[in-house]
Amino acid sequence: DAKTTQPNSMESNEEEPVHLPCNHSTISGTDYIHWYRQLPSQGPEYVIHGLTSNVNNRMASLAIAEDRKSSTLILHRATLRDAAVYYCFQNQGAQKLVFGQGTRLTINP
Amino acid sequence: DAGVIQSPRHEVTEMGQEVTLRCKPISGHNSLFWYRQTMMRGLELLIYFNNNVPIDDSGMPEDRFSAKMPNASFSTLKIQPSEPRDSAVYFCASTRLTGGFSYEQYFGPGTRLTVT
Numbered sequence: 001d002a003k004t005t006q007p008n009s010m011e012s013n014e015e016e017p018v019h020l021p022c023n024h025s026t027i028s029g030t031d032y033i034h035w036y037r038q039l040p041s042q043g044p045e046y047v048i049h050g051l052t053s054n055v056n057n058r059m060a061s062l063a064i065a066e067d068r069k070s071s072t073l074i075l076h077r078a079t080l081r082d083a084a085v086y087y088c089f090q091n092q093g094a095q096k097l098v099f100g101q102g103t104r105l106t107i108n109p
Numbered sequence: 110d111a112g113v114i115q116s117p118r119h120e121v122t123e124m125g126q127e128v129t130l131r132c133k134p135i136s137g138h139n140s141l142f143w144y145r146q147t148m149m150r151g152l153e154l155l156i157y158f159n160n161n162v163p164i165d166d167s168g169m170p171e172d173r174f175s176a177k178m179p180n181a182s183f184s185t186l187k188i189q190p191s192e193p194r195d196s197a198v199y200f201c202a203s204t205r206l207t208g209g210f211s212y213e214q215y216f217g218p219g220t221r222l223t224v225t
Binding site for chain 2: 034045100101
C-alpha cells in the first residue's frame with residue numbers, strides 16, 4: 001500500500017492559519033491526494049482532494065507541490081472545532097483508504 | 110439525508126458471545142466499508158463491498174469475523190465467538206462509485222464494542 005508521512009502532532013492558536021504537511025514520496029502519476037480528519041469521538045470525515053492543482057473548498061485549501069511529492073493542508077483561521085487528527089492519503093480514489101497515524105492538531109484558545 | 114447509520118452505538122458483551130454490528134449506508138451509495146479502530150493499531154480496513162459483493166476482505170482478522178450485505182441498504186459485521194482483543198470502535202462507511210471511482214467516503218458514528 002502507498003505510504004505517506006506526516007508529523008505526529010502540531011499545535012496552533014485559535015484564529016491563526018495552520019499548515020499541515022504530508023510527504024508523498026511514492027506517489028504515482030494517477031494517484032489523487034486526499035485529506036480526511038477525525039474529530040474526537042467521531043468517525044473520519046472528508047476534507048479535500050486534488051490531483052495537481054491547488055484546491056479550495058469551504059473547509060480548507062490544499063497546496064500540492066509541483067513534483068507532487070508533498071502537499072499541505074491549509075486551515076486559514078483555525079477554530080477550537082478544528083482540533084482533530086488529520087490524515088493524508090495518496091490513491092486513485094476513495095476505494096481503499098489505508099490510514100496511517102495522522103497528525104494530531106491541537107488548537108490553543 | 111440521515112447519513113450512515115450504525116447500531117448499536119455501544120455494545121458490552123462477555124467473551125464467547127456472538128456480536129452483530131449493523132450498518133445502513135447512505136441511500137444511493139453502492140460501496141460500503143467496515144473499519145476497526147484501536148489505540149494500538151489505529152484505523153484498519155476490514156472489508157469492503159461494491160454493489161453488495163465483497164471485493165476485499167484481506168483485513169478481516171480471522172474466521173471469527175464475517176460480514177454480509179444482503180441488499181444495498183443493509184450490512185452486518187458478525188464476530189463469533191467474541192474475545193477481549195476484539196474490543197474496539199467499529200466504523201462503517203459508504204460512497205457512490207461513478208465509473209468505478211469515488212473521492213469521498215462518508216463514515217458513520219461508530220459502534221464501541223467492549224468484550225469482557
